[in-house]
Amino acid sequence: MGSDEEEQWVPLRNRPELSDVIPVQQNDGPNPVVPIAYKEEFRETMDYFRALYKADERSPRALRLTSEAIELNPGNYTVWHFRRLILEALNDDLQNELGLTENIAQGNSKNYQLWHHRRWVAEKLGTSATSEELRFTKKILSIDAKHYHAWSHRQWVLQALGGWEEELDYCHQLLEEDIFNNSAWNQRYFVITRSPFLGGLKDMRESEVCYTHNAIVARPENESSWRYLRGLYKDDNLSWVNNPQISSLCLEILTAKANCVFALSTLLDLISHGFQPSQEFRDAVNALQTSDSEQTDSDVAKTACSVLESIDPLRANYWKWYRSKHFENA
């Protein structure tokens, strides 16, 4: 809150418009978190709020009071709840709500209530809110690109109100900024599988494999890009195994001999679905063995598992299990 507003603040007991209200004090329970400086202001505001809330007074002055109470404590669920009841009763201009929630977001954008309220407002405003909601979430994501509430809201906006046209470009832009951003990869998947303007997963697959290939070559240790690649073949293991681009990508990373965990796990995934590795793959995997790996196995999959056990020791038990499940006869 700016210092101007602070100076202008008039105690509620001195406001003519509230002269007939008898404040109701809190009877029990803990006091919410408020900065010390606003304590008195906060207590009085809540006492007046309680009075109007108890009387269920859905009036303009009650609406103004909820703005003040929300600004003092955005975490109070009941105040937001009552505000929506008043807005419904007054049929008030909902544009004001966008400013209020954006203000609150500047203090704490992880507040559930603010997103909930924003969503309720956008739902009422309909498609006229689309570009504003996309702008607002973009602004929040420019500060925290993995903001879960903002992504969730944005997905809702796209599905309920539209605005898909530039979303793939937006994902690309975020991945240019941070190729490890799992939220952006998730949004990319959301767009290619759900946008009414793209033809769906199968139509997008070829170009997406190329895109992901480049991302993986740039940073082969990136869990998100490898998982995205696998997701492009969801429910279609046959195409996954038969596309030479996938196996050659694995070979390319394995041959470079650095950050091989996901290339090895992808190779194992391919083999477990029927891929037949050539001598080149055997050589590349054998070359990764360290002195503490087990001795070379004639089976490339088993060798890959032992390499993983030694280069990914936190998950050694997972790789042991993987070997016994897929590549050892019980």
Added chain:
Amino acid sequence: MVELAARKHVQFILSKAKEKNSYESVLMEHIRMNGHTGCQHDSGGFGGNIGHDPHILYTLSAVQVLALFNKVDVLDVEKVANYVAGLQNEDGSFSGDMWGEVDTRFSYIAICCLALLHHLDKINVEKAVDYILSCKNHDGGFGCTPGGESHAGQIFCCVGALAITGSLHRIDKDLLGWWLCERQVKSGGLNGRPEKLPDVCYSWWVLSSLIMIDRVHWIDKEKLVKFILDCQDIENGGISDRPDDACDAYHTYFGVAGLSLLEYPGVKPIDPAYALPVDVVNRIILGIKA
């Protein structure tokens, strides 16, 4: 390795419970709520405080606290169950309150709450399970709504709800298990999403999910125990999100709960799906007296 400073942590929590106006006092709200049902609303739901509006979050808290103290019978169980069941939507999902916000967190809360009240019969369990499965991603994890990013907290909710309803056979446990065990980072701690920092509270969300799908041996448990113990304030009590950060009641709870799941000596066992002590769950769900 440092040991668990159990006595200090108890003192820490007790001191937080007394301190009004602190951040923790808000989190301690439901602990203090124990004993009186003044927060119950006419609708059958609970609010965060007396005179506050009901929300499914507070309703579960109230039921859990009463379950903990074997006092569920003070409730009008039928009324509470009807309130929760009334929040189920046509597609099987659950809203948090009358305003209709949908999230898989609410699916978990509703299912957990109704199971504790022996009233799962009041909802369409099959549709509830189908909705949760519609939030499953290609990486094996779950998000808040269909298409939402996989997140350890949401995964706990979805896996917990599936466990309580006996529906775990409907997911690919190996794929989810691998995603979950990828959450362990070099320090031994667990994060909630790729490339995020490890955090003690995620040791609970990830660990409990791994236990429910029977894949907990895929992570390095010893390193995780060490990470949690390194987050303790040995002198003043309390556990923080990461080593050397400030302690709070929230992370102290999840740190101890995590150690319990890791079978740390001297810590009472906790149920991974209900997040309540095993003896409490046995008493309520299985009818076994301790």
